[in-house]
Amino acid sequence: MTSQNKITEKGPFFSLLSGLPGGGKAFMGILLTAACLTLAGNLLIPEGHALHVPTYLVSLMGKYLCYALLALSVDLIWGYCGILSLGHGAFFALGGYAMGMYLMRQIGDRGVYGNAELPDFMVFLNWQELPWYWYGMDNAFVAAIMVMLVPGLLAFIFGWFAFRSRVTGVYFSIITQAMTYALLLAFFRNDMGFGGNNGLTDFKDILGFDLRADGTRAALFAGSVIALAIGYLICAFVTQSKFGRVLVAIRDAESRARFTGYRVEYYKLAVFVISAVLAGIAGAFYVPQVGIINPSEFSPANSIEVVIWVAIGGRGTLWGAVLGAVLVNWGKSYFTGAFPDLWLYMLGGLFVFSTLLLPKGIVGTAPDVKRWLQEKMSAGADAGEPKKGEA
């Protein structure tokens, strides 16, 4: 292991890019400006004008921001603590289901069967009363608590067992994958009481506002922006603190950190729970904007895809994760529309490409390219063609 050098090598590099003083401020600026422009374009500029931002685009961007928050949560544990979770989609989906349950209860008697108490699928299955775990979900406050509590609790229990028995590396990855797979199978079951195969959908309103109204959509988008910003601040705070330094130490030399006297498992557990809660919140904002939550969100493939967003953007840099999520998902929206057959090749290629050729991701590689360019410039070599493609 040559990891002892990595800290000193990478330490300043991280604080430069991920800390709020540097890239973080720029990121917050860009995020908030873009959000304001989008909202203004949607609400203030009338339809038909060239600068008008249609509502579907607002929701689409809101969706990307939710993915970005999810990517952020994965980056927090993978980039800063070396825990590769292949089941983070599960926390995202659990948060989404909690939100979905609230939205289902909001439908009230406007469902197909007109039952004020039971959601349609329960009426369809001849259920007589609401299962106990649906109680209180019609209250927005309870639902909001559940959005954070359920993923957090699952992460706590799962992490408590896993980290205490020192399940690390690929073993941890594989059992997180098994966890999300088990949940996928469980949520497919009709008698679980979560709508089975079809999941929860046909939502009508949120907090009394019509979900299809432009204003509500814009507000949800704004909510996603704020959630992402707060999530970013939390992650920045965590990674900048002493706690975050210990995490990086654990990532680079777990045994050494343990022998130095840190209770590695508690650090890991804490960051794992924070990350799961963030993922849950992302899911909660995701569901009202896409209008459905079903078990496929639990599929292992989804969780792995999140990891690749982080890897592309730049593992261990917070705004890299955000950038990766937005870029890859924008690419996905574009290519699945334009060349549906090519998308899987591209996604697969991205996995191979980013691990083989871009191990630090876009954000991590940018300074290297910059330094390389500067060296070339100062050496006075021919300024033939500066390489800009990777920035």
Add this chain to the structure above:
Amino acid sequence: MKIIKKAILLLSTLTCLVLTGATLGAASELYDVTQELNTKSYSKKAKVVAKIAETGDEQAADILRALMAGDLFARKSDKIIVLAEKQPDGGYALIAPGTGAALGTAKKSDLSKVKINNRVRNAIKAALGGLDLNHPDPAKRLAAADAVFKSLDDDMLPLLEARLKTEENDKVKSAFEQTIAALYLNADVDFAAKVSALHTLKESGGPEVKSFLSRYLAELPEEEAELRSQVAEILDAVERRLSNFALVENLFQGLSLGSVLLLAAIGLAITFGVMGVINMAHGEMVMIGAYTTYVIQEICRTSFPAGLEYSLIVAIPAAFVVAGFFGVLLEKSVIRFLYGRPLETLLATWGVSLILQQFVRTIFGPTNKEVSAPSWLSGAWEVTSGLSLTYNRIAIIIFALCVLFALMLVLKKTLFGLQMRAVTQNRQMARSMGVESATVDSLTFGLGSGIAGMAGVALSQIDNVSPNLGQAYIIDSFMVVVFGGVGNLWGTLVGAGSLGIVNKFLEPYSGAVLAKILVLVAIILFIQKRPRGLFALKGRSVEG
């Protein structure tokens, strides 16, 4: 039914062409008997049905079926009973029953259907059953005996006893015996005969005997206490036997699932266990093997139809080579740059798996391909009544074990195996001894992938061959390897077997999906307890 009717029609037309006139005059006995159906009384009709069956004529069954289907009519002009086949122009072609002579055509209004009621229907069914008992095809006789066993028609008893004496087929014979025993129990015979009949039933003891006995016991009057206790005793024995069979069958199902898991996981045990490489594209190697099987089958179908039966045999080495080639390609192009970075390997190979899936989808399309089972693998081995094991499952169990032991042999007895183990244990030392570790790495990876390809051949027999085939098995195979202990083939064997069996034993109580969830949760908990699996490697190399 339609085809049969058409065939009958054709046959009868042909015969009548040959025998025109000659047969018309000499009407057969069957013809005469059939004419007696021209009556209003249903009880008379039922008697006529029995008489038709008694003629023993080959066409009797056809006439009875026609009567059942409502194809038998009376011609209004001369009250003759005729077989009528509807023509495309709306008219009916008339045929004399029994002789097959054509009687011209008629309109619907010229005919009146020979009506039947349930009593006649039952008579027809019983008569047909009796006719089928004489059928030359053993399968028909078997079905007829089962039908009598279900209907418990005691009229059949003399016929059955007569047939039993001449029956040569063992299966049919035991079915006859079972049916006769059941009929005896309902007949007016003495206690000793009934007890011996009970013992006959106990011998054959399938699920149908159980339901018969429990029904019989429920209907038996209280006074016959002695017989009741006898029946209860036999029923108990049959039930015990059946539950034992269920246990054996569960065990077999579990072993079969275990062998499938074993096949899928052995290759993984090599790449993951021996090389420390997480190959998420492993499932796609299985899929490639299955598609190779499909391609070979199609080539056989178009070029060597005679060899179609044995295309599966050819597919085994072919799948090994094709998947192995893809494996070596993957190692050379991606994995060798990522040694020592297991998490990155995981991501890169996941990407490769997506590419391979899409690649196969582009070539073969997204739909399932059908790989047909050769005749020597279809069917089941009926151990006794109530316990049968399908041949393809048995073959897969044997195949999995063969592959495992062949692999062990390669690892233990060949130079390549020796080099492979050397590189696994201490790469530096092996290199300084002159082992070309890079070559060994790619060959090892090729071997693991090739075995996955062979697993694909086996899976093509029991699962859909589709681009998603591999995805279904990848998580399970990882579970097997992790559960059994990384780097240990015996662990893989035990892991696969126990996961398969536990899964199948849970299924009846919890349903298939919940069983799978429970097993997954159990493994997750198990890994907490023993993070390195059931048979963990010990020593310094583990930490590396």
